[in-house]
Amino acid sequence: MRFIDVMHFASGSLRGSRSRTLLMILAMSIGVAAVVVLTGLGEGARRYVVNQFSSLGTNLVIVLPGRTETAGVGPGMLLGQIPRELSLDDAQELLRSRAIARIAPLTIGSSQLSQGALNREVVVLGSTAELLPVRHMKMAQGQFLPAGDIHDSASVCVLGSKIKTELFGKNQAVGEWVRLGERRFRVIGVMASQGESMGFNTDEIVTIPVASAHMLFNTSGLFRILIEAKSRDTIEAAKRDAEAIIVRRHHGEQDVTVITQDAVLATFDRILSALTFAVGGIAAISLSVAGILIMNVMLIAVSQRVKEIGLLKALGAPALQIRALFFAEAVLLSTIGCIVGLVIGEAGVLLIAKLYPSLPVVAPWWAVLAAIGTSLGTGISFSVWPARRAARLDPVTALAGR
Amino acid sequence: MIDLQKICRSFMVGDQRVSALQDIDLHIAAGDYVSIMGPSGSGKSTLLNLIGLLDRPSSGIYKLDGGDVTALDDAQQARVRSEKIGFVFQSFHLVPRLTAAMNIELPMILAGVPPAERKQRVADLVANYGLEDRADHRPDQLSGGQRQRVAIARATSMHPAVLLADEPTGNLDQTTGKEVIDLLEVLLEQKVTLIMVTHDPALGARAQRQLHMVDGRMTDE
Structure with missing residues (x-):
């Protein structure tokens, strides 16, 4: 049997039961769209924070008076006492660093x-x-x-x-x-x-x-x-130099805190990337639910079309071919569902971008790939069992419709 | 052509073994016209399924064109069905969502016949069986006689050597039934071996060879 005929036959049987096909495509596309939109939102939040930070300046290193072991406010700052204050001369001295x-x-x-x-x-x-x-x-x-x-x-x-x-x-x-x-x-x-x-x-x-x-x-x-x-590569050097210069001027006492914008940014970046992954993962669960739905409906389709399967066998279709026919149906279903889902998802992302222009929502490429992969993967792997079941039917009992 | 030696077929019903066929010895030559008659439950359909390779015997040897086909695996048997055997069923077994022409085309699609050749053969068959104005109709828009004509056209589309008909007139009135039998008998002129299961004695009497079955055994010829 030619490949094009397999696809033609499979699409014919999908058209034959329209509401079933539409419902499955809907389930699949909602799953895909959810992955695209949710990861788009997560990625948007991440980019928002990154943009906010870079609007503060680039390659920034910040010197704070007082030594704080954690990122919080030290008790000295609350009481208005600072171990030793930072002076204008301290600041000017920093320019000695290359x-x-x-x-x-x-x-x-x-x-x-x-x-x-x-x-x-x-x-x-x-x-x-x-x-x-x-x-x-x-x-x-x-x-x-x-x-x-x-x-x-x-x-x-x-x-x-x-x-x-x-x-x-x-x-x-x-x-x-x-x-x-x-x-x-x-x-x-x-x-x-x-x-x-x-x-x-x-x-x-x-x-x-x-x-x-x-x-x-x-x-x-x-x-x-x-x-x-001076550049991104010298941020660490600038931080070291700043510390060294202030310590020298403050008689060897390390009483300032030097933080880099990069370090803060990297932390936010990690947190928000993890968040995007988590949200994408939750959406992927809904995709695999769609996969189980496809399996369920394919099993029903097999039992509804027992006579047709028996006939195909009588007409000389080997088990492998019948398996390929059902398999092709699942592949078509998940591909169409996936494309529809991507369109809906991207439309959703565009809509959010329009409603909240300050949030740079963009579905990351890896999420789009993951959505395509999961939908095709679940659709196809969950159709293996129904297709096998169809292929194993006994032709005599199948023709009798039992 | 068809050579059955000591064929037995038994089923398990619950925990009891029921014999559907017992020690069937049968030789059918190419181009023969054979009818199999007997009451329901006598095993005639089981015999037809065995000959059509839809079922396997519990024991015995079945040779088709001199080769032992009981030893073949499923894929090889499917190939034999596709190339040598055509089926005509009592309840037509047309695919409801496909048009008459597409139903006729189906065995050729499954066998991978190139599209151009397929279209040509379908056109010829549609003309042969007088279905020109019905070719684009679905089975539910056809009369019983037309449906069985589509089924016969489909069964002959791969030019099989053996045509197996299981009660081909069972769902038809007498006039259309006779027309269908006429169409099947025309195929004998093309050296097709026609084997027909029926419980209508008048119909069975038209065959050169008449087999009678009772309780899974061949009684006489």
Whole structure:
């Protein structure tokens, strides 16, 4: 029997029992679609987190004052006591390392911001001109903090986009004066709106030179030092150098914590990949249920078509051929179910992407392959037994319909 | 052509052994027209199934064209069925979802005959059996006589040497039954060996050789 005739005959018998065929295709395609959509969601969550991290900056190394063995907040930080604070000179010294491209010291605090009759409480960030490239931030108008001596406490500020709208509305803000605490600052720029990134809304922040912030809050310590390594390969070297430099300056005492963005990112990446696998696995169970359904229905089909099988035998079909015919039916069913499922799944992914544009949902290629493999695999392996049963029927009793 | 020697066939019914055929010796020459008659349960259908290789004897030797076919495995027997034997059944046994033409084509599809040749042979058979305007109909749209004509066309599509008919007129009225018998007898002119099971004495009497069976034994000729 020719291959094309086998497929033709099998598709003919599938068309012969339309509702049965449609139901099986439905079961199979729901399983496949579930795998595609669920892994797509998992992968989307992973990419979302990765994107959020890289929007913070690339090749980032962060220096925190105080030594924390775990990633939590140390007791000293809660009490406002820091073993030894990080100074501006510590930060500048870091630039001696060859692995470090730029640094941006950070001081943070809150203050009353007023302009005319309007005032509000704002988060004030003290930093340097380098913050802009290190954090990948963009300007809407004017300029960012001027480059120059780190100790220069110029009276200039850069407003977050939301603060600018609140204080000035549609009017020009650059060139105007605002009051922060007891001091007047000239607005030299407005940040572009970036929304929230990792729970830190840059639209509601006022940035001033780090030395001015120290004067404003009457401190001399830094909250963080952001370091940008020269390349991805030098991140570890930058981390080692930063530690060594600070330890030397702090008289041999290791009282800072240096973390790399990569390490944090890798942890998230692992967790979310595991999650995607788990969700995909659960969906694959529904696929194998579809496989069992196919077996069940094929068994029913065999007993419904006993007479036909007897006839085929009488007409000279050997057992192997009858097995091939039933097998071909299962292969066709699972292939069609698989294709329909992939279409539904991809459509579902597109729909989710449309509804939640911020979530980059994409079914990973391995999940699509796994879905195809599982559906074809279950469909085919679960049809082996019914096909065997059909092939083993005794022709005389089969023809009698018993 | 067909040579049966001491053929026995017994079944287990519950824990009792029931003999359907006992010591059958039979020789049928090529081109013979044989009818097998007897009451129901006499073993005539079992004998026909054995000759058609649908069943295996419990003991004895069956030679077809000089070769011992009882020793063949299932696949080889299927091949013999496909090439040498045609069946016509009482209840037609047409595949309900296939058209008349496709039912006729079925044995050739199973045997792997090339499509062009298949189409040609189907067209010839459809014309021979006067089914031109019925070729695209499904079995449930055909009359009993038409169905049996389709079944005969199908049985002859592989040019078998032996045609086995099990009560071919059993589900037909007398007129159509006679037409069907006429069609079968025409095949004798093409040197086909025709073996027909029937319990209608008038029909059986038309054969050159008439076998009578009672309780699994051949009584006389």
